[in-house]
Amino acid sequence: MKVIYFGLIAERAGTASGEFNLEGKSIGEAKEILENNILGLSTIGYQLALNQKIASNSTLINKNDELAALPPFAGG
Numbered sequence: 259m260k261v262i263y264f265g266l267i268a269e270r271a272g273t274a275s276g277e278f279n280l281e282g283k284s285i286g287e288a289k290e291i292l293e294n295n296i297l298g299l300s301t302i303g304y305q306l307a308l309n310q311k312i313a314s315n316s317t318l319i320n321k322n323d324e325l326a327a328l329p330p331f332a333g334g
Contacts, residue, residue, distance in 0.1 A: 259319070261292065265329040267304060271296045280325065286315030292327060303330045 259280045263271050276295065280288050285306050293300040305312050307326045308319065319325065 259321075259323070259325060261288075262324075262326040263296075264326065266302060267296065267299065267327045267329050270298050280319045281321050283319055284315060285313045285317045285319065288319060288325065289315070299327075304328060 260275050260277055261280075262275050263273065268274050276292075278288070278291055278295075280291065283291075285308065288306060292306075305328050307313065307328055308317060309324050310326075312328075
């Protein structure tokens with residue numbers, strides 16, 4: 259499954275996306291996998307969006323879902 263990275267996450271990963279086997283895993287499990295693959299990711303307050311909606315850690319990922327890693331955003 260392709261995971262799209264934005265902003266600081268893309269900078270830390272050195273690419274705009276990554277490929278991972280996440281089907282059937284929870285968002286929480288996906289975060290652990292990403293944090294093990296992107297140096298320093300665990301130190302920033304990021305969220306994962308599943309099908310363009312912020313997802314809770316218990317949400318399960320399906321085969322055709324779209325997953326994006328979103329860095330913290332400043333309002334204004």
